[in-house]
Amino acid sequence: MTTRRTFLEVMAIGLPLMACKNDVSAQKGGNTQKPIVISTWKDGEGVNKAAWEVLSAQGSALDAVEKGAVYMEDQINCCVGLGGNPDREGKVTLDASIMDHQFNCGAVAFLERIKHPISVARKVMESTPHVFLVGAGAQQFAVEQGFSLEEDVLSEKAKEDYEEWLITSEYKPVINIEENAYNHDTMGLLALDATGNLSGACTTSGMAFKMRGRIGDSPIIGSGLYVENEVGAVVATGVGEEVIRTGGSSFVISMMRQGMSPQEACKKAIERIVNVNAERAKEMQVAFIALDKNGNHGAFAIQKEFHYCIKSDVEEVMLESASWF
């Protein structure tokens, strides 16, 4: 597989920034590295560090992915958590999901005024007979579980963006641009712990200026996130509608189960989205990252300039994903 982008930004342990190319062959077979954590976007660097504190102390993949997501939700000028862009009515609504190595999963969506939706999702998983709570019910559950109700205010950046958006009030998902951290959407991370168990998490404030009540792929198990311990783990970022339409993450897992490498499987899922509507695909970003049970990882995006970060005992790198366009 050849990408047009030969030079990619890579941070390697003990090495300065250097160029590197991420292609399918680089990701096929060979590796058996654990523990390992991978995460979406350049912001994944800090997320991985947080998750690594758990993994390097022989902690579980589940604790690691929660910790990484919490770190991201704490960053105020970000697309994730309460600092994210609001819906068209000026309200920030959050979606998150988490899944472990035994098909246990929990999710929340359309959750307002709660700082750590990922931890509420974990509580749904561990303390209820359900897997998915939304809106007022999710918020009520969170409060009952001891989460604080935060003030209902936008961050300075979100307020500025929203006021600008109000001038036209036109909903048009823009292709996520990494340099504008505000403009991309989901933090997803996947971990394999020292015992060989996988878990995944994702958290987002969703698409900026979405319709009130809109929920994306991130809290939908099988779309935004899926973990099957015998095979691997997958998480998506980008325009959630396209991921939901094509059953994104569970499709990637099924391709891996049939023998594809993580990157080949991610590419297949992107191909499926492009094939649904090639014209529409030109105008949007969707990306998948995947990790198999041996610690091999891969990613594929519709558009260029999607990065993902990897941290293990042997590598600490940021790669630009291969892409369709």
Ligand code: GLY
């Ligand atoms: N991928 C996040 C969303 O569409 O809401």
